[in-house]
Amino acid sequence: MAKNEKTAISPTRAEDYAEWYQQVVRAADLAETSPVRGCMVIKPWGYALWENIQREMDRMFKATGHKNAYFPLFIPKSFLEKEAEHVAGFAKECAVVTHHRLIEGPGGGLVVDPEAKLEEPLIVRPTSETIIGAAFSQWVQSYRDLPLLINQWANVVRWELRTRLFLRTSEFLWQEGHTAHATEAEARQETQQMLDVYATFAEDYMAMPVLKGPKTASERFPGAVETFAIEAMMQDKKALQAGTSHFLGQNFAKASEIKFQTKEETFEYAWTTSWGSSTRLVGGIIMTHSDDDGLIVPPRLAPAHIAIWPVFRGDEGKEKIVEYIQSFARELRDITLWGRPLEVEVDMRDIRGGEKQWEWVKKGVPVRIEIGPRDVDGGVVTVARRDRTPREKENLSRAEAPAKIRAILEDMQRGLFERARKFRDDNTREVNDYESLRRFFDKEGGGFALVHWDGTAESEAKFKDDFKATIRCIAQAPERAAAWGERMLEPGKCIVTGNPSPRRVVVARSY
Amino acid sequence: MAKNEKTAISPTRAEDYAEWYQQVVRAADLAETSPVRGCMVIKPWGYALWENIQREMDRMFKATGHKNAYFPLFIPKSFLEKEAEHVAGFAKECAVVTHHRLIEGPGGGLVVDPEAKLEEPLIVRPTSETIIGAAFSQWVQSYRDLPLLINQWANVVRWELRTRLFLRTSEFLWQEGHTAHATEAEARQETQQMLDVYATFAEDYMAMPVLKGPKTASERFPGAVETFAIEAMMQDKKALQAGTSHFLGQNFAKASEIKFQTKEETFEYAWTTSWGSSTRLVGGIIMTHSDDDGLIVPPRLAPAHIAIWPVFRGDEGKEKIVEYIQSFARELRDITLWGRPLEVEVDMRDIRGGEKQWEWVKKGVPVRIEIGPRDVDGGVVTVARRDRTPREKENLSRAEAPAKIRAILEDMQRGLFERARKFRDDNTREVNDYESLRRFFDKEGGGFALVHWDGTAESEAKFKDDFKATIRCIAQAPERAAAWGERMLEPGKCIVTGNPSPRRVVVARSY
Incomplete structure (x- = not known):
């Protein structure tokens, strides 16, 4: 219990940020680890926060014409394999169901029944593009069936060895939107619309300022043509990716045979998108607002x-x-x-x-x-x-x-947003040479570095190798984000190679 | 398309009830089978109905003091084994996760990585008593922590070979309440309270009249001391169990070590309950109200x-x-x-x-x-x-x-309820000798037979062997259900053995 001179949470943010986070989660009774590796228990106070997030987001999705549906938890291995990049991205971290029965073992306890082996292993969904794609291929026959605008609230599993409550767990709760369109332009517009919905939700409800924009190729969702994200700054100055929106081109439509008859009676593959946000948002709220006495929740989402x-x-x-x-x-x-x-x-x-x-x-x-x-x-x-x-x-x-x-x-709702925005802006800086960038990350505590970049994977890789930092996003309309934003759009020279750069990008360490 | 002389659904209820059901589900665009064995896709119109069910039930749960939380999807095998009857009830039909990675196989496709075998198999939850029990054993320390009143909205998996949309699927959506109490009386009261909540929901929202009461020993939830259910009559005169509430005694508290310090500073095991209802309710709505032109939804839950x-x-x-x-x-x-x-x-x-x-x-x-x-x-x-x-x-x-x-x-809401109640009452009959019971089920189309029963498993088994019928419940307060209800409480002689029977029970075929 806190005394006059002490804080309620120990250690403080300054002493040990990672441990402070765990202690805030515990002290606020939000969640706890479970005996199941990597899976968390979301306790009533934490779940109520998630319910509030769900209710408001769901309203925003429905207001933009989306309908909820529900698809199977399991994905046959052959479905996941339909899109090559996609399966490569998830194969290493998936929970595999191989049997459907336990029987009594020789020692008296129960064992997996070898007779009850599945013909094809089932993957517990890490994301649902392929299984939803199978449904869409049936639902979409004609241009009249488009656009198809679906959202699912569900649990997903991505096997994680190092987990952190809300931020990275093997099982997490999320929503995943999946849409199919007749034209590329319309699918791109949808991708942008949902990115904007996420940004509005983050700022107006979570009181968490975000930058939004495309990710670089190396940070794309497996199988996507382009991935967009919203990025917030936590109080340790690391970035949190808090929602992503993917333009999938025709990749998944081809993999799942989502074809439609056009008005002109030709057949075309649909253009699809997907977009998701998860219980990670709860982690974002905690790390954006809380202090050394514990959790602070924006009133608009407070349980x-x-x-x-x-x-x-x-x-x-x-x-x-x-x-x-x-x-x-x-x-x-x-x-x-x-x-x-x-x-x-x-x-x-x-x-x-x-x-x-x-x-x-x-x-x-x-x-x-x-x-x-x-x-x-x-x-x-x-x-x-x-x-x-x-x-x-x-x-x-x-x-x-x-x-x-x-x-x-x-x-309070306004004040929390303003305080978080000021913190982000105070820790966002234009950096113009590589030694300054090194100092920024290694000596000065880091933050968002606004740097010129030549667009190559090689230059990008150096940020990771040297500072464990990545390009968080190529911020859209940064001039509306802050005073520094206007200059982000000026051309310059890559901080790594000196080659021409059309504009600055945001480099930061991240969760 | 229906013409004047034809119905929109073919076959009609009279022609082939089971197939009529499938056709109504399809024609109303509620759900469809998926390429994943036993799992369904719930389409927007069906999911909206489920969302309305969820919203109203959730409100009722909260109004009775319950809070939502979320527990892991996976249950370690050793947890399921903690309660012997419980695991025996679910071992034969569970999805088992044995590995956590796929790798490239010799043929180029992906195979389960034998190196990534889990030390202990994980069961995809068929129900969550044991994993929630593990959390409760931590949360409950003192009488001050009781009662603990928790509900979870989740997906569960029970491997089924013969499935029917909404009524019996391998994966389904449900809510499961789990509560812990300091005394037996309080836990029994909770069991009854939630049974009453289900009955109120069924009648006032689904417009589906129900009988409620304890099940016989043979129909109990695995591990429960007593199971109560609400039972409705579908238009084919079969019973649908639409919600169950279990008094678990101290069985699961002992299995999971849910112990608390009393006011007197002694230590006692808690008394627990669990109660659940699922997407099966959607099946109940369909089969209670729909006609040969398709779905009829009670307005109070209509999408x-x-x-x-x-x-x-x-x-x-x-x-x-x-x-x-x-x-x-x-x-x-x-x-x-x-x-x-x-x-x-x-x-x-x-x-x-x-x-x-x-x-x-x-x-x-x-x-x-x-x-x-x-x-x-x-x-x-x-x-x-x-x-x-x-x-x-x-x-x-x-x-x-x-x-x-x-x-x-x-x-319409009132009318649908009245029509369903009349149908149920018209097809509920006192039956006083075994030959009449045979005629009732084999010749006269069946329904709810109100019979005297001597309380033995042997007599009960005969209903199943001879008519594929079971005792649906020992209806509580039947005198409030209908005119025939009053006589249910009179004593008589068992229809099988002639031995004394304190009151009548409800025998029916069921889903």
Whole structure:
């Protein structure tokens, strides 16, 4: 438990960022590792955050004309093999189902029944292009069936040896959009549209500023013609790729035979896209906003906006306090903010007030309210905001409190975004020679380096070899992102080779 | 396409019920089989129905204090083995992950990498008692941590050889509740509460009347002390088990070491429950309400409540018709019914009106509206209800139409329930001797037979051997279900042995 002089989370970000992250996840009760290698348990507070992400994203997908559907968990090996680059990208890290029965073994325990071997191994989906492609090839017959705009909410598995809760786990939850179009232009437009949806969601809901744009060839999704991503900066100045949108050309349509009859009665392969985002977003929220006292959640996605609890002094006026809290909570729940009623947790557990306070601090609830006998007598409520220091409190009159709390939540949502944007911009720098780049990453703590690059894989590889950094994206419209953005579009000379470069790219270490 | 004299679905229910079911699923575009053995693809219209089921159930679970969480897809073999009856129940039908990598084979294709064999096989969850139990054993330390009320929305896999869309598939979607309690009484109360939630959902939302009560020992969930179920009657008079709630006693707590310190500082095993319902509910909706023209969906769960389309006569007043439709659709969407805005599909596709009409009939949209030039001129709308014959239409004045359509939807919801209840009651009969029971199942089409039973497994087995029928449940409070219910509670003599029977039970063939 934190004392005056200490922080609630130990180590602090400055002391050990990676361990701080794990401790925040634990202290906020978001998730935990499981006895199953690489798989996490998402606990109620973490899952509620994911549900809020899901609900809002789902609304955005539906508003852009997409419909949800559900496809099999298993992909026959032969399906995965249909697109050569694709299978090469996933073969090394997939869970393979080979049998369909256990029987009693000679020792009494259960063993895999050798008689129940599958004719063809099934891969637990790492992504669903090939199995959805099989369905699309049936659904798409004529240009009238296009565009086909589908999304799936599902679990996927990519076998990972080194895992980190939310950021990299063998099983994770995600959504994957899959669309088919009659023309290249329309498919490209869809790819861009969904990239924009992700960017809007990240900024307006997660309060997490992002750069968006195409990845380089080496960072493309296996089988894609072009991959776009949104990239955010975490508080350790590393980049987090938080959503990707792929233009798949006709690669997967050819692999899965997604063909349609045109108006002119010719036959053509469809143009497809896919786009995904995952429980990794929860990791992004944690690392963008939280501090050394624990989780901070943007109010717009918070599992609860407000926690209220009583502080009793003996039995003095106990009943009155409880009534006061309950009528206040009811009034707060009648407030609609961002299209849903405020979520209020009334915490009546019989534990010490200090313990309770710190628990809600660590869980990141935006507004905390303690009600004691003096509050009741004075007709006030004592309010603490999670974006201020834990001991900073404000007295509001009971009558004005609901409206003011609403305003506090809106202010906090804006403030978290502005703080994160400032942090990102403060740690984004134009770097013009290779020695400065070395200093930037090795001595000065890194961040987003804006450098000129000649477009070759060789120059790109040097960033990785020398600094473990990669080109995160070729940011679109950077001039709208920040003051430094305008100069990103000026031509220059590659920081590695001195060859001409049409514009700057973003180089950073990443998750 | 249906003609006057023909039905839209062939065969009809009377001709071949099982095939009629498949054809309704196909004609309504709800789901299809996939190239992966036993796994289905849930198409947008079917998935939207499932989403509506999920949303409403989830609300009911949360209102009764449950929180959602997420646990691993994989269960280590040793976990499944912890509860002996449990593993015996699932070992024969489980998908086993044995390897975590594919490599290039000698022939060029990919093969399972023998070097990447898992130390312990992982079972794709058929249900999650054991893996959730492992988490609960950590989460529960003190009586203060109880009750622990968790729900999970997930996919599960039970290897099936004979599958039927929604009713029996190897992979299906479901929710599984898992709770832990300090006392037996509280756990039993929870088991009953969730059974009641399922019954309320089935009747109030699905418009599907159910009987509820304990199953006999032979029909219990593997490892449970007692299993309760809701049972509905389909139009072929077979029973559908549509949700189960299990009192697990301390069996799983002992297997998973879920122990807590009591107020008295002793240590005790917790009392646990689990309860589940699945995409099988979609099958229940289809088989309860649909007719020989296709799907009928209760309006409260319908993916869309209303479909509207124009009927043009050449170019005459085209623009006016489109405007009329759009303003009318806007007005309908402003109506809130059962807590959400009406969903309106405006169908502007360039296909023949007759084809369009039949498509919406087959998809089961509750209200269909065609707008032609005469409707616009007369200021009326022509409305057809899915619970009437396809050609029955009503003219409503434009001004009154929104309120009347709302009333039609409410009336349809009630009417579907009443019709289903009457069907069930008409096909429920007290049967008092074994020859009559034989006649009931073999000659008279079967249904729910209310018979006296002596409580032995031997007598129960005879129903299965002789009629492929089982005891569906020992209905609770049958006197509230129907007129015949009151007499169910009178004692009598077992229909098999003549031994004393305290009350009647429900015997039926089932899915």
